[in-house]
Amino acid sequence: xxxxxxxxxxxxxxxxxxxxxxxxxxxxxxxxxxxxxxxxxxxxxxxxxxxxxxxxxxxxxxxxxxxxxxxxxxxxxxxxxxxxxxxxxxxxxxxxxxxxxxxxxx
Amino acid sequence: xxxxxxxxxxxxxxxxxxxxxxxxxxxxxxxxxxxxxxxxxxxxxxxxxxxxxxxxxxxxxxxxxxxxxxxxxxxxxxxxxxxxxxxxxxxxxxxxxxxxxxxxxxxxxxxxxxxxxxxxxxxxxxxxxxxxxxxxxxxxxxxxxxxxxxxxxxxxxxxxxxxxxxx
Numbered sequence: 001x002x003x004x005x006x007x008x009x010x011x012x013x014x015x016x017x018x019x020x021x022x023x024x025x026x027x028x029x030x031x032x033x034x035x036x037x038x039x040x041x042x043x044x045x046x047x048x049x050x051x052x053x054x055x056x057x058x059x060x061x062x063x064x065x066x067x068x069x070x071x072x073x074x075x076x077x078x079x080x081x082x083x084x085x086x087x088x089x090x091x092x093x094x095x096x097x098x099x100x101x102x103x104x105x106x
Numbered sequence: 107x108x109x110x111x112x113x114x115x116x117x118x119x120x121x122x123x124x125x126x127x128x129x130x131x132x133x134x135x136x137x138x139x140x141x142x143x144x145x146x147x148x149x150x151x152x153x154x155x156x157x158x159x160x161x162x163x164x165x166x167x168x169x170x171x172x173x174x175x176x177x178x179x180x181x182x183x184x185x186x187x188x189x190x191x192x193x194x195x196x197x198x199x200x201x202x203x204x205x206x207x208x209x210x211x212x213x214x215x216x217x218x219x220x221x222x223x224x225x226x227x228x229x230x231x232x233x234x235x236x237x238x239x240x241x242x243x244x245x246x247x248x249x250x251x252x253x254x255x256x257x258x259x260x261x262x263x264x265x266x267x268x269x270x271x272x273x
Binding site: 014036 | 120139149150154158169178180196203207225234237267
């Protein structure tokens with residue numbers, strides 16, 4: 001049978017894949033995609049805990065699913081703003097590579 | 107949900123998630139991310155969270171990925187593929203990620219509740235859209251309206267950021 005731990009491990013692996021993407025890739029758009037992957041990994045573990053916490057009436061805990069709904073909404077707004085910033089950056093610098101964007105580097 | 111289907115969708119999600127990071131071509135990465143999100147939506151449905159699964163397909167695999175592909179096509183990111191890789195920095199990043207993975211697996215392994223299976227649900231039909239909606243408009247009404255304001259602010263911000271500068 002599938003246990004809660006299986007879902008948590010899948011969620012952890014997905015989070016690590018996203019984290020590795022943020023650490024390894026140099027392209028801003030790929031970094032934003034990896035961030036989305038990390039957010040979705042958190043969503044998966046939240047939904048798994050929601051299904052696990054079944055009350056005496058046999059109904060799952062829906063508070064976690066409302067939380068996931070909020071995460072998805074905020075993530076969609078974040079992607080829109082992030083991509084707009086990337087487009088504005090590309091217009092000025094003609095690049096999306098983080099190696100070329102170092103004016104704020106100490 | 108049978109264990110067989112769970113592992114198929116989990117592997118689909120993880121392999122295509124890894125393909126997002128490994129692919130050098132941004133368009134291929136974006137398309138891998140779509141498949142990964144669809145696998146994740148199937149995992150949500152396997153947890154009886156049908157509403158979240160459908161929202162995942164509509165918002166992520168639909169709207170967000172169209173936005174990503176649109177921006178990738180707009181910026182024409184061909185030159186990125188020819189860059190050479192800094193192997194030392196890559197090895198360092200990979201090492202940090204693997205240490206994090208080891209930590210997560212060890213924590214889940216020592217977590218007593220994680221070895222239990224999921225408890226059964228009551229009815230044969232699950233009315234989760236009604237229940238999520240009831241708590242969204244009841245308990246969580248104020249956060250819901252704040253999120254509405256946030257989306258409005260994001261829309262205005264995007265319009266302002268992508269406006270062509272005068273002169």
